[in-house]
Amino acid sequence: MTRVMLETQNVTVSFGALRAVDGVSLSIPVDAIAALIGPNGAGKTTLFNALAGAIRPDSGTIRFAGTRIDGLKPHRVFELGIARTFQIPRPFAELSVIENLMTVPPRQAGETFWRNWLTPGRVRAEEARLRDKAEEILDFVALRKLALAPARTLSGGQLKLLELGRALMADPRYILLDEPAAGVNAVLLETIVERIRALNARGIGFLVIEHNIDLVTRLCHPIVVMAQGQVVVVGDADTVRADQRVIDAYLGDMP
Numbered sequence: 001m002t003r004v005m006l007e008t009q010n011v012t013v014s015f016g017a018l019r020a021v022d023g024v025s026l027s028i029p030v031d032a033i034a035a036l037i038g039p040n041g042a043g044k045t046t047l048f049n050a051l052a053g054a055i056r057p058d059s060g061t062i063r064f065a066g067t068r069i070d071g072l073k074p075h076r077v078f079e080l081g082i083a084r085t086f087q088i089p090r091p092f093a094e095l096s097v098i099e100n101l102m103t104v105p106p107r108q109a110g111e112t113f114w115r116n117w118l119t120p121g122r123v124r125a126e127e128a129r130l131r132d133k134a135e136e137i138l139d140f141v142a143l144r145k146l147a148l149a150p151a152r153t154l155s156g157g158q159l160k161l162l163e164l165g166r167a168l169m170a171d172p173r174y175i176l177l178d179e180p181a182a183g184v185n186a187v188l189l190e191t192i193v194e195r196i197r198a199l200n201a202r203g204i205g206f207l208v209i210e211h212n213i214d215l216v217t218r219l220c221h222p223i224v225v226m227a228q229g230q231v232v233v234v235g236d237a238d239t240v241r242a243d244q245r246v247i248d249a250y251l252g253d254m255p
């Protein structure tokens, strides 16, 4: 039996009369690079917000590696190992690239704080360790040369890599990636794809919101298609492409 990493049962999120997420039940297997696609307004971001703890669902349950996480605060979800990136990257614009990584809170923030306070000599060692880790991650996301550049000078694609780097500082078990390809040139996109695959090979699971269907087809399985708050179909690229309900959902979105 396939083990499930992320499971939602009948999750609903409403804004007034609008059911942005309407009874979504999903089982995402351990270690999958899964995609969440669908036309504009389908409810993808709202579902991400519910998974990350930014929104409490009106009803339904969410489990991560078997633990209930619906209704938990974002920092609790983060501590359990779910990191997220945003459609529009949110770096500290004036801080350098490496500082942007070093400001990510450790997953066990309290423990580190008390340890440092009780043994102040360790603060420097802790900072050196953090810097080493940040440098290693910058190597991995191909941003080492830009370590000292202010984040505001980065291109769209480099900002996406910075977001991925910030997520990795938390040693996540799972990453919610919001539109990794948006505004990214073809060369950097290949770097992003390759890095996602490498991380997945190390056991990190992904759920990826993406409008670039070519990328989704190459990278993701399973593909979850949402429309009007509901899951339309879940399957591989061929299944999804051939499904009339998916075609209808996207055509319905055309002007």
Ligand SMILES: Nc1ncnc2c1ncn2[C@@H]1O[C@H](COP(=O)(O)OP(=O)(O)OP(=O)(O)O)[C@@H](O)[C@H]1O
Pocket: 015, 018, 020, 038, 039, 040, 041, 042, 043, 044, 045, 046, 047
């Ligand atoms: N905070 C909010 N208040 C009211 N309505 C909202 C709010 N957030 C989202 N919505 C509405 O909920 C529906 C789903 O939006 P959502 O952003 O989740 O869709 P999406 O699939 O992520 O779309 P896109 O691909 O355009 O980002 C839309 O009709 C949207 O207008």
